[in-house]
Amino acid sequence: MKRSPLIFALLLFPLCAVLAQKKKKSKEPELHMMTLDSLGSEYKGQPYPDFSFTTLDGKRYNAGNTRGKVVYLNFWFEACVPCHIEFDALNHLYDSLKNDTSVIFAALTFETQDQLPAIVAKEKLRYPVASLSKEECSRLIFDVGYPTSIVIDKTGKIALYETGGFLQKEKAEDFVFNKLLPTIRQNP
Numbered sequence: 001m002k003r004s005p006l007i008f009a010l011l012l013f014p015l016c017a018v019l020a021q022k023k024k025k026s027k028e029p030e031l032h033m034m035t036l037d038s039l040g041s042e043y044k045g046q047p048y049p050d051f052s053f054t055t056l057d058g059k060r061y062n063a064g065n066t067r068g069k070v071v072y073l074n075f076w077f078e079a080c081v082p083c084h085i086e087f088d089a090l091n092h093l094y095d096s097l098k099n100d101t102s103v104i105f106a107a108l109t110f111e112t113q114d115q116l117p118a119i120v121a122k123e124k125l126r127y128p129v130a131s132l133s134k135e136e137c138s139r140l141i142f143d144v145g146y147p148t149s150i151v152i153d154k155t156g157k158i159a160l161y162e163t164g165g166f167l168q169k170e171k172a173e174d175f176v177f178n179k180l181l182p183t184i185r186q187n188p
Helices: 006-028 037-043 081-095 116-125 134-140 170-187
Strands: 053-054 060-062 072-074 103-109 129-131 148-153 158-163
Touching: 006 148, 072 081, 072 134, 072 170, 081 103, 081 170, 103 134, 116 129, 148 170
Parallel strands: 072 103, 103 129
Antiparallel strands: 053 060, 072 148, 148 158
């Protein structure tokens, strides 16, 4: 008895549809931090590469003059949605740290020096921001992604490396205040 491929396909199609629907229901999309834990743990404790930048307010920072301080670097760019979602929480984080002379807080972007003042004003960023080349940003985040948060301890080693972001403001705030801030405070 010869079986027709058409009959087989007609019988198989409903089964595939049911399985696909079941899979779709059981796996609701979850918007979360795309943290590369294995990558972050790989970098933790490693010396951070040499860096140098000047913030919009004229302050110059580099690996040498930040030694002995905890450095928080946030890498972002204008078209990055998760970067924007972090902005408010980072403003509050900066407000809580700005009088702590043992901490340096800076946001780095490859947006041009000319574009940056308008973006900072539009987004109401209260923290120091600096413009670097796209290549330099990539080098400093190990060619991974945005947003990236890096905490460098007083000896110049990576205490925290997180890349990726959230699409919900509450999750971004949770990350900033329950993971980032404690890491900064643990490295006095």
